[in-house]
Amino acid sequence: MKRPYDPGSKFRVREAFPSGFFDGLASTLLIRPGDVVAVASQESPTWPAFSLVTNPRGESGWVPKRYLKRRGRHGVVTHDYDTTCLDPAAGETLELVEADEDSGWLWCRDSRGHIGWFPILMLDPASVTE
Numbered sequence: 001m002k003r004p005y006d007p008g009s010k011f012r013v014r015e016a017f018p019s020g021f022f023d024g025l026a027s028t029l030l031i032r033p034g035d036v037v038a039v040a041s042q043e044s045p046t047w048p049a050f051s052l053v054t055n056p057r058g059e060s061g062w063v064p065k066r067y068l069k070r071r072g073r074h075g076v077v078t079h080d081y082d083t084t085c086l087d088p089a090a091g092e093t094l095e096l097v098e099a100d101e102d103s104g105w106l107w108c109r110d111s112r113g114h115i116g117w118f119p120i121l122m123l124d125p126a127s128v129t130e
Contacts, residue, residue, distance in 0.1 A: 007099075011127050013118070013124070014090065014122055014124040017086075017122065029061030030080075031081050034076065037054060040060075041073075047105075051068060053068070085116045085118065086116040105117045106120055
């Protein structure tokens with residue numbers, strides 16, 4: 001029996017991602033193990049599992065805290081991470097590629113073939129299909 005967050009599961013978007021959530025942030029931040037990033041003191045009340053980081057080129061993005069080894073106001077990245085997010089319309093269907101239930105986000109493919117993160121809380125949990 002397929003579980004809700006198995007790769008290949010499909011979900012209908014219940015709510016579009018809030019406009020302006022990523023204002024001022026790079027559209028995509030790619031980090032690799034060993035990268036040193038500045039870690040902001042700012043926290044997201046909605047997603048407390050994330051830290052806002054800035055790389056040496058000045059690009060910023062939200063990264064799971066568990067992927068950082070903190071050293072004061074800086075952190076050393078411990079895992080590859082890509083901050084690309086999807087912006088589907090309400091009602092669109094997304095296919096799950098990888099789940100990160102601890103953070104509350106899913107790495108998905110949209111109907112145009114784009115891949116990125118989308119928050120679980122904005123998906124219709126009753127829309128799971130095989």
